[in-house]
Amino acid sequence: RYKIYNEDAYKIIKKLKNENVNINHIITDPPYLISKDNNFYTMKNKRQGIDFGEWDKTFDLFSWIKPYSEILDKNGSMIIFCSYRYISYLINTLEANGLITKDILEWKKTNPMPRNTRRRYVQDTEFAIWAVKKGAKWIFNKPDDIPYLRSTFTTSTVLGKERTKHPTQKSLVLLKEIIKIHTNENDVILDPFMGSGTTGIAALELQRKFYGIEIEKDYYKIAEKRFQNV
Numbered sequence: 311r312y313k314i315y316n317e318d319a320y321k322i323i324k325k326l327k328n329e330n331v332n333i334n335h336i337i338t339d340p341p342y343l344i345s346k347d348n349n350f351y352t353m354k355n356k357r358q359g360i361d362f363g364e365w366d367k368t369f370d371l372f373s374w375i376k377p378y379s380e381i382l383d384k385n386g387s388m389i390i391f392c393s394y395r396y397i398s399y400l401i402n403t404l405e406a407n408g409l410i411t412k413d414i415l416e417w418k419k420t421n422p423m424p425r426n427t428r429r430r431y432v433q434d435t436e437f438a439i440w441a442v443k444k445g446a447k448w449i450f451n452k453p454d455d456i457p458y459l460r461s462t463f464t465t466s467t468v469l470g471k472e473r474t475k476h477p478t479q480k481s482l483v484l485l486k487e488i489i490k491i492h493t494n495e496n497d498v499i500l501d502p503f504m505g506s507g508t509t510g511i512a513a514l515e516l517q518r519k520f521y522g523i524e525i526e527k528d529y530y531k532i533a534e535k536r537f538q539n540v
């Protein structure tokens with residue numbers, strides 16, 4: 311039902327291609343690159359209080375899209391969580407590789423982290439880009455009993471027993487909601503940057519299949535343990 315690799319997603323893509331692995335959907339949450347300044351913007355004062363680790367500083371956020379889109383099914387969806395800073399850059403990269411952005415999903419957190427509340431808003435939203443290949447007959451499982459689906463998903467951040475040591479673990483409820491809408495049972499979902507494996511756990515709990523990749527051994531082990539309990 312699932313296969314996970316403790317590898318560099320940039321390296322293992324060659325193996326996945328050689329094995330003709332068929333991926334229906336890519337749902338992923340790559341490093342946000344918000345831990346420090348980088349080429350895309352400059353700020354006088356460094357952001358304070360955010361440092362998830364080295365993996366969030368040197369990551370190439372764009373070059374994986376081309377090789378991974380090549381193993382994505384023609385009717386599949388790609389959903390990429392990202393910092394608002396990179397939304398348009400990622401959309402440009404997707405377009406350059408034959409993918410069209412359909413909508414932006416918004417994750418509204420009911421318990422956002424308050425910082426600098428006298429001078430700043432509490433940033434309570436994160437975003438994900440939903441894209442499909444040109445000409446795709448994409449999946450959109452809108453329940454018949456509601457007139458339309460809104461692009462905002464409201465959940466808490468990870469709390470209690472669900473919480474692992476991964477610093478940017480996503481909410482399982484959120485991933486399950488997204489997977490229900492954008493994929494069907496038995497579909498194969500890939501997360502090349504799986505962290506603690508939330509996308510995969512959500513996929514398995516909803517009778518989907520899963521491929522996951524994580525470069526950091528400690529995070530991989532967290533994921534491995536979570537999978538054993540599904």
Ligand code: SAM
Pocket residue numbers: 317318319320339340341342365369476478479480481502503504505506507508509523524525526529
């Ligand atoms: N959604 C995940 C969760 O719920 O735990 C968190 C994902 S986190 C934002 C991104 C992950 O990508 C980190 O765990 C990081 O170690 C991993 N990563 C960074 N570069 C990678 C690479 N080249 N190949 C595979 N994983 C990588």
